[in-house]
Amino acid sequence: MSDIIQLLPDHVANQIAAGEVVQRPASVVKELLENAIDAGATEIKLILKEAGKTLVQVIDNGKGMSVTDARLSFERHATSKIRSAEDLFQLNTKGFRGEALASIAAIAHVELKTKQEADELGTQIVIEGSTVKSQDVVVTPKGTSVAVKNLFFNIPARRNFLKSNTVELRHVTDEFHRVALAHPSIGFSMFHNGSELFSLNSSNYRQRVVNIFGTKTNEKLVPVEETTEVLKVSGFVGKPEFSKKTKTEQFFFVNDRFVKSPYLNHAINAAFEGLLKDGYHPSYFLNLTVDPKTIDINIHPTKTEIKFDDEHTLYAILRSSVKHSLGQFNIAPVLDFESDANLDTPYDYKDKSGKTPTITVDRSFNPFKNDFQQVKTHSRTGNQLKTQAHWESLYVGLESKSNASPIDFSEVTYESDTKTESIFKSNEVTQEKTTYQLRQKYIVSTIKSGMLIIDQNRAHQRILYENLLKQLTSKEATTQQLLFPLNISFSTSDTTIVKQLQPDLEFAGFEFSEVKEDQVIITGVPVGVPESEVSIVFEQLISDVENDVPDQNFSASDLLAKSMAKSLAIKTGQTLNAEEQEHILNSLFACKEPSVSPTNKTTFITLGVDDIEKKFM
Known part of the structure; x- marks a missing residue:
């Protein structure tokens, strides 16, 4: 039997390694930025085109590489950070496995330019799919520039799995934030399709957080x-x-x-x-x-x-x-049973010594001496006689109860309110309650075949989703003007998402007066959206964009309708009266797809009489 195990060619092994290291353009950005930091750069520039699918370029002013190092950097397991196995447990650098550049070069077109400060000329290397096309001498400033073009050009299946530009740019921005926050002393800048997204100067940690968010x-x-x-x-x-x-x-x-x-x-x-x-x-x-x-x-x-x-x-x-x-910092309440704030020494008296108070007493003073004589004299005057006469007059004209005739209660009449009939006579019989709310989460109703149980949150999401989608597609949403403009603060990356969705948000009923770098000013909201819920709607919308919801199969209108429905729907734990329960029940079955929520989750289940009877067997 012939041998079946064989060594993989280098270019195939590099592509397999690339599957672990490079998953999307953000992975390339992370590896190149970390290499620039390890090179001792103080200024790093990131340039993107089409969210990194077409171009990812990182330019730094680090120490650069020699001709030999530039060529070896694209070999597998070639690194300057590890000399022995013990070094793996004393790592203070970023990249150390030596697979990043080799993996990236296996699935993209890579152009490297680098020069050390002591050299007059630098080195340029062009690699396509692990194949070195050229290596020349070039005039370039000190540092290194790595341009990665046409990512996954030789693996179309991997390229098809990439998300939309909005999602991929969000992942790249997240990686940029992580590296920039970890190194506030380094200046970073980021450009996308020719426009500058971030320009971060060298600063302290607090300023770096504020500049980003x-x-x-x-x-x-x-x-x-x-x-x-x-x-x-x-x-x-x-x-x-x-x-x-x-x-x-x-x-x-x-x-x-x-x-x-x-x-x-x-x-x-x-x-x-x-x-x-x-x-x-x-x-x-x-x-x-x-x-x-x-x-x-x-x-x-x-x-x-x-x-x-x-x-x-x-x-x-x-x-x-x-x-x-x-x-x-008085953010959380603190309980201290040993000290009483009322007993603390005031600030003005903290350096003063206490003085013993002096008390003077008039020992001959008697406060009751004069009053006692006046009360005694007053009680002996005619005032006492007048009081007796006054009380005796209360009984004049009264007869004893024994001489009074018994009262006949049959002749007593009682005053009562006149009973008036309703202006509009109605022969309708009050209907019995047909729905019941279970644990403030489910609405239970009876049907001919048995019992219907509805999830109130998912059902309301379906109702709102179809109404919102109808407004967005017809572009006939009604806007409610706000008395005072609403200012909502966002980070720069979040504001970019809001700008991209602004036309669809306006079709949904939102009205913007200005969209700044880190602030959005809203002057109108859709009818039925409380002002207090606006920030929650935007947070949920941005979260959905970040979590890969807007894929190529989804439109912006569909995304917006789903996100707003999720934010505005009745939540679990909210008590509904009988009328509200009936409204959700009727509105749900008026929808085109009442059986599932916008996220394809079941909205209701039915229990037949047979199913219930089986429980008693």
Whole structure:
């Protein structure tokens, strides 16, 4: 029998490795930005075209590479950060496995330009699908420029799986935020299709957070500082009143590397316990510094998940640090049973000594001496006789009860209100209640075949969705003007999403007076949308865009109708009277697709009489 196991060619192995490292344009952005940081750059520029599908270019002013290093950088497992296996447990850099450039070059057209400060000329290398097309000497400034063009050009199946430009740009922006937040001392800029999206100068951490998420963020931040032998925590958490329904403003950085940790996220939620409304999430931007020997970074291909040696200790320290900061800045209520604020020394008297009060007493003073004589004299005057005469006159003309004749109650008449009939006579019989609300979540009704159970939230979503979609397609939505304009603050990336959806939002009934970089001014809302719900509608809409909902198969109108229906629908736990229950029941079965919600979930079920009888067998 012939041998069937064989070694893969290098270009095939590189494509397989690329499947782990490069999933979308955002993956390329992450790897190239991290390489630029490791090169010691102080200014990094990111240039995109079509959300990175056509071009991802990163230009830095780092130390650059020699001719040999430039060529070796595209080989698999070629890295400058690792010399021995022990170095894997003392990592202080970003990329270390040496697969990034090799994987990217296997599935794209790559052009590299690099020059060291001591060299007069630089090196240019052009690679297409792991094949080196050219290597020349070129005039270029100090640093490195890597241009990745036509991503997945040789893997059309992977390219077809990419989402729309809006979604892919959102993923790229998220990666840009993570790298920029981890390194506030480095200047970053980002361009998309020729327009500048971000220009971040070198600054401190607080300014970097404000520059990315908008000027309104500054008033939301609460500083967190704690240093222990195991862990150093620094950064900010958001005030509870500014919490969001999305998790877009949650960042953990461990040794300047962005990580995702559900366990540590639970520690933050525990610190905010009792301060957040249901369904809302806290914002946090926290830097954790630990000994590199106590963590394992290389457990996930994207290196966003790491393993800690002692998670329980980190959990306790992080929870206590955040809770202490919330209490220190009077965000959370603090109970102190040992001190009384009423007994605190006023500020003006804190340096003064106490004085013993002096009391003078007139020992000959008798306050009752004169009053006692006047009362005694007054009681002996004719006033007493007048009082007796007054009381005796009350009985004049009264007869004894024994001489009075008994009262005949049969002749007594009682005064009563006149009974008037209704102006409009009605022979209608009051109908019995036909619906019942179960646990403030389901509406139960009887039908000929048995019983009908409706999920009130999903049913109302279906009703609102079809009404909104009809308004959006016919462009006949009615707008209700606001007495005072409504200002809603957004981050720069969120404002970009609102700008893209602005025409459809206007068809839905919203009216904008101005859309700034970090603020949206609304002067009109659709009829039936409360002013207090507008910010929730926009948060949900942005969240849906971020979570890959608007794929190529979805229109913006459909997305908007689904998102608004989800935000405005009756929630579980809301009590409905009989009339409201009847209205939902009738409106649901007037819809085109009453059986499913806009997200294709069942809205109602039926229990036949036979099914009920089987339960009693």
